[in-house]
Amino acid sequence: MSSPLLRLVVLYGGVSAEHDVSRVTAAHVLAAADRGRYTLVPVGIAKDGSWHRNDFAAAALAAGDDIGNSLDIEGPVVDPVEVITGASDVTTVVFPLLHGPHGEDGTVQGMLELHKVPYVGCGVLSSSLCMDKGMAKEVAARAGIPQCRWVTLRHGVDDPRAGAARAIDELGLPVFVKPANMGSSVGVSRAGTAEELDRAITEALRYDDVVVIEEAVTAREIEVGVLGNGVPETTLPGEIRPGSDFYDYTDKYVTGAAQLMIPADLPDAAIAQARELAGQVFVALRCAGMARVDFFYEEDGRGWLLNEVNTIPGFTPASMYPKMWEATGLAYPDLIDRLVALALDVYRRRSSFSIEHA
Ligand SMILES: Nc1ncnc2c1ncn2[C@@H]1O[C@H](COP(=O)(O)OP(=O)(O)O)[C@@H](O)[C@H]1O
Ligand SMILES: [Mg+2]
Known part of the structure; x- marks a missing residue:
C-alpha cells in the first residue's frame, strides 16, 4: 500500500x-x-x-x-x-x-x-528579526558581518529632527531611509539634502515606528540563496541591475525593468566569499529552511556589505531565489521538496525537546 x-x-x-x-x-x-x-x-x-x-x-x-x-x-x-x-x-x-x-x-x-x-522556512525569532532591518543589523554586527553605516530612530523615543541631524552628522548625505518593518521597497527613499531627509523620515514613519537611515553606498547588488537547517547550502550569487535610480517598488513589480544576472559575473574568490558570508548571516540570524541574503558589493571599496535578509523571498520561477538554485543544480520542483523535508526536520527536532526538569 x-x-x-x-x-x-x-x-x-x-x-x-x-x-x-x-x-x-x-x-x-x-x-x-x-x-x-x-x-x-x-x-x-x-x-x-x-x-x-x-x-x-x-x-x-x-x-x-x-x-x-x-x-x-x-x-x-x-x-x-x-x-x-x-x-x-x-x-x-x-x-x-x-x-x-x-x-x-x-x-x-x-x-x-x-x-x-x-x-516551511524560518521560525518565529528569525522571521521577525530579519523583518526588522534595525534589529537584524544589530545582530549581524555582533556576529562580525560587514555592513554599511546606519543609525535608527524610533517614534516616541527619538525626536525625528534630532535623529535627522544625528544621521547627517554620522553618515553624511546622501542616505537611504527605510521603515524597519517593510519590504518591496515600500516607504524606502533616498535623501540628498536635509529637507529631503525630513520628508523621507516622515514618509518612513507612515509605515513603522522605527526608521533606519543608512549611508548611500555605490555598489553592485548581489544576492545569494541559502537552504538548510544548521550549516546551510548556498547558491551561486545572482545580480540585480536596477532599472531606475534604485531597486524600488515600480522596478520590482510594475515595469520589471531591473535585469537579473544569474550567475553574477564575479571572480571566483569573490563568489566564494559571498557564499561563505551568506551562510554566516543565515546562521547568525538563526534562519532555518530558506532565506535570500542580499549584499552590496563595493568593488573598489569595502567589498561585501550585508543589505538585508529575506526569509520568504520571491518564489516564482522567474524570481531570483529559485533561479539561483536552478543555476546551482537544484530544479524548482526539487527545491519545493527540499523545503518540505527541512520543515519536517525542524518540527521533529523541536518536538523532541524535553520540557521536564531533569
Ligand atoms: N544603503 C543603501 N545604499 C544604496 N542603495 C540602497 C541602500 N539601501 C537600499 N538601497 C536600494 O533600495 C533598494 C531597496 O532597499 P532594501 O533595503 O533592499 O528594502 P526592501 O526590503 O524593501 O527590499 C535596494 O535594493 C537598493 O537598490
Ligand atoms: Mg531588498
Whole structure:
C-alpha cells in the first residue's frame, strides 16, 4: 500500500503590500509541486485578513488543469486553525508564501507553532528579526558581518529632527531611509539634502515606528540563496541591475525593468566569499529552511556589505531565489521538496525537546 499523501497547505495573498506578488508565487509553487507526493490545499488570505480555502484551484490542480499565473482569493471562508491542523491522520505541512508584515515577520509562524504544525522556512525569532532591518543589523554586527553605516530612530523615543541631524552628522548625505518593518521597497527613499531627509523620515514613519537611515553606498547588488537547517547550502550569487535610480517598488513589480544576472559575473574568490558570508548571516540570524541574503558589493571599496535578509523571498520561477538554485543544480520542483523535508526536520527536532526538569 502506498503511503498517504502529505497535505501541503499553501498560504498566499495576505494583508501586506506584497499581496499580489504572493498570489503569483502561489500559482507557480502549486503548479510545480509534485502531485504524486502532496495533496495541495491552496488557502488565500484576503486583504481584510479572512482566510479562504480555494477549492476551485485545488480541484483544477487535482484534475491536472492549468491554474493560470496568479491565484484569486476565492472559495469558502475557513477557520485558520481548522485549515492548518487539517485531518489528524495525515501529516500537514504549511508553506507560507506570504511576504512582508503578517506573513514573513513571525506572526503566522507563531500561530503555526502554537498549533504544532510543521511549516516551511524560518521560525518565529528569525522571521521577525530579519523583518526588522534595525534589529537584524544589530545582530549581524555582533556576529562580525560587514555592513554599511546606519543609525535608527524610533517614534516616541527619538525626536525625528534630532535623529535627522544625528544621521547627517554620522553618515553624511546622501542616505537611504527605510521603515524597519517593510519590504518591496515600500516607504524606502533616498535623501540628498536635509529637507529631503525630513520628508523621507516622515514618509518612513507612515509605515513603522522605527526608521533606519543608512549611508548611500555605490555598489553592485548581489544576492545569494541559502537552504538548510544548521550549516546551510548556498547558491551561486545572482545580480540585480536596477532599472531606475534604485531597486524600488515600480522596478520590482510594475515595469520589471531591473535585469537579473544569474550567475553574477564575479571572480571566483569573490563568489566564494559571498557564499561563505551568506551562510554566516543565515546562521547568525538563526534562519532555518530558506532565506535570500542580499549584499552590496563595493568593488573598489569595502567589498561585501550585508543589505538585508529575506526569509520568504520571491518564489516564482522567474524570481531570483529559485533561479539561483536552478543555476546551482537544484530544479524548482526539487527545491519545493527540499523545503518540505527541512520543515519536517525542524518540527521533529523541536518536538523532541524535553520540557521536564531533569
Ligand atoms: N544603503 C543603501 N545604499 C544604496 N542603495 C540602497 C541602500 N539601501 C537600499 N538601497 C536600494 O533600495 C533598494 C531597496 O532597499 P532594501 O533595503 O533592499 O528594502 P526592501 O526590503 O524593501 O527590499 C535596494 O535594493 C537598493 O537598490
Ligand atoms: Mg531588498
